[in-house]
Amino acid sequence: MPEHTAAADFAALLRELKDRSGLSYGVLAKRLHMSTSTLHRYCNGDAVPADYAPVERLARLCKAHPEELVELHRRWVLADAVRGRKGAAAAETPPEEAGSGTGPGQAASEAAPPAEAPSAGAPPAAPADADTGAGPAPTRRRTRTAVLAGIAVAAVTAGVALAVGLPGGGSDGDGDGDGGRHRPVGAAGVTAEGTAPTSSSPPSSAASPSSPAKGTGPARTPVDSAPAGAPSGEGQKSGVPVTVRAEPYAWESPCSQRYLADKPASEMKPPPLEEGAAAWVAAHGAVSSGQQYLRLTVQGTGPETVVVDGLTVRVAGKRAPLAWNDYAMAYPGVGCGGGVQTRAFAVSLDSARPSLTPEPGNEDFPFKVSESDPEVYYVTASVSAYDVDWYLELKWSSGDRSGTLTVDDEGRPFRTSGNKGRPAYEFPIGGDGWVPEGTTKLE
Structure with a gap:
C-alpha cells in the first residue's frame, strides 16, 4: 500500500473520531499530554505516531466504538x-564516498573495478597506473581510491565469513554466540510440554530472580527465519510470510496494571503513562504483578x-512468587475505562x-492475515502462586508451507509473578510519593 494512502486512511479515521467528539485540538492534546501541533500532524496525515498507545487513548477519549478501535489499530499498523520500510530503505542507501571525485550523475561503471583481495599476509598490490604517471592525475586518484575501497570491502567480508565459520561463534561457549538473547525467531523445536531444547528455547531468568526485565519496547520478529522443520537456509530463500509485533507492557486499563519491584517506595518514580511503561519497568527492574x-x-x-x-503457551521456568513490593499504576480516584477487546x-x-x-x-483460532489485513490479539496472563517465565509459539501456514x-x-521470556500478601502502594494525585494502598483520602 502506498505510504500516502496508508497514512491518509489512518489520519482520516482520527479526524472523524476527533470531529465527532466535539472536543478541540487543544483540549484533546492537554488530556493526551502532547502538543497541539503534534496532534494536528497526526490528524492531517503529516506524521504517524511511533507507538499506538496515544492513538488508543485518543480514540477512547473520543468514545470510539469497539469496531472503530480495531479498524484504527489496523490502519495504524x-x-x-x-513508514518503517521507507526508513529502512533510506538507511541502506550508501552515502557518496567523500573525496572520490565522482560527480553527480556519473555512472559507477566509469570507475575502475576493485581488485581482488590479496592473500593473507601479502601486501596489497599497487594499482597499475598508480605511480606510472599514465593518464591525468584525477583519474589516477579515482582509480587508487576504487582499488583501496575494493580491498577494504573484501577484507571485511573475509573477516565476517571467518567469524561466522568459527565453531561456537561467541565467548560464552554455548554455541549460541550471544547467550540466546538475540537468536533468530523461528521453529522453537519444543520436544515436551512446557520445555524446549537449549539451542532454541528462550533463556530463562530463573538463575537471577532479581534481574531486571528487558522492557525496551515491543519486539518485532524477523521475517527471514526458516519454517519449522525446514532445511538450513530454506527460510532465507523463501522467507517467513508473517511477522509478529509483541507489546508486553500494554495496558488493558491502568486500574488492572500493577508491577512488583525490589525497591522501597521512596526510590520509585511516579506511575508512567502506558507508552512509558516499558522504560519505567526497565528502570526499576520491575515485573508484571498478578497479570500481564x-x-x-x-x-x-x-x-x-x-x-x-x-498460539501455544510455553513455560520456561516456575519459582515461588517474588517477595517484592507491589505498585499500582492507577492514581486513586481516577476512573478506568477499558473492556474486552475482539480477539481476546x-x-x-x-x-x-x-x-x-x-x-x-470471542472466536477461537484459526484466523487469516495478509500484508493489508493484519490481526491484533490480546492476551491476559494471570498468576497468583508462582513467578513464571513464559513465551508463546505462533503456528502459521500458507499454501504448502x-x-x-x-x-x-x-x-527473553515474558515474566509474570503472583503478588498475594505483598505490601501494596499507590500514588495519590498531587502527591509527592508512594503511600500504602487504601490510605489515600478521596475528597
Whole structure:
C-alpha cells in the first residue's frame, strides 16, 4: 500500500473520531499530554505516531466504538509498516564516498573495478597506473581510491565469513554466540510440554530472580527465519510470510496494571503513562504483578493469505512468587475505562499446562492475515502462586508451507509473578510519593 494512502486512511479515521467528539485540538492534546501541533500532524496525515498507545487513548477519549478501535489499530499498523520500510530503505542507501571525485550523475561503471583481495599476509598490490604517471592525475586518484575501497570491502567480508565459520561463534561457549538473547525467531523445536531444547528455547531468568526485565519496547520478529522443520537456509530463500509485533507492557486499563519491584517506595518514580511503561519497568527492574496484558499484532509480509493456526503457551521456568513490593499504576480516584477487546484470550499461568482460551464472545483460532489485513490479539496472563517465565509459539501456514514463530520479549521470556500478601502502594494525585494502598483520602 502506498505510504500516502496508508497514512491518509489512518489520519482520516482520527479526524472523524476527533470531529465527532466535539472536543478541540487543544483540549484533546492537554488530556493526551502532547502538543497541539503534534496532534494536528497526526490528524492531517503529516506524521504517524511511533507507538499506538496515544492513538488508543485518543480514540477512547473520543468514545470510539469497539469496531472503530480495531479498524484504527489496523490502519495504524499499515501506516507504521510503510513508514518503517521507507526508513529502512533510506538507511541502506550508501552515502557518496567523500573525496572520490565522482560527480553527480556519473555512472559507477566509469570507475575502475576493485581488485581482488590479496592473500593473507601479502601486501596489497599497487594499482597499475598508480605511480606510472599514465593518464591525468584525477583519474589516477579515482582509480587508487576504487582499488583501496575494493580491498577494504573484501577484507571485511573475509573477516565476517571467518567469524561466522568459527565453531561456537561467541565467548560464552554455548554455541549460541550471544547467550540466546538475540537468536533468530523461528521453529522453537519444543520436544515436551512446557520445555524446549537449549539451542532454541528462550533463556530463562530463573538463575537471577532479581534481574531486571528487558522492557525496551515491543519486539518485532524477523521475517527471514526458516519454517519449522525446514532445511538450513530454506527460510532465507523463501522467507517467513508473517511477522509478529509483541507489546508486553500494554495496558488493558491502568486500574488492572500493577508491577512488583525490589525497591522501597521512596526510590520509585511516579506511575508512567502506558507508552512509558516499558522504560519505567526497565528502570526499576520491575515485573508484571498478578497479570500481564500482551498486545500482539500479526501481519503478513505479502499479498498471500497466511492462516494463523493457533498460539501455544510455553513455560520456561516456575519459582515461588517474588517477595517484592507491589505498585499500582492507577492514581486513586481516577476512573478506568477499558473492556474486552475482539480477539481476546486469557491464560492461567498457575495451571500445570497453561493454554489460551477465548474471552466470552470471542472466536477461537484459526484466523487469516495478509500484508493489508493484519490481526491484533490480546492476551491476559494471570498468576497468583508462582513467578513464571513464559513465551508463546505462533503456528502459521500458507499454501504448502508452515512453521512456528517464537513470540517473546525481544529474545527473553515474558515474566509474570503472583503478588498475594505483598505490601501494596499507590500514588495519590498531587502527591509527592508512594503511600500504602487504601490510605489515600478521596475528597
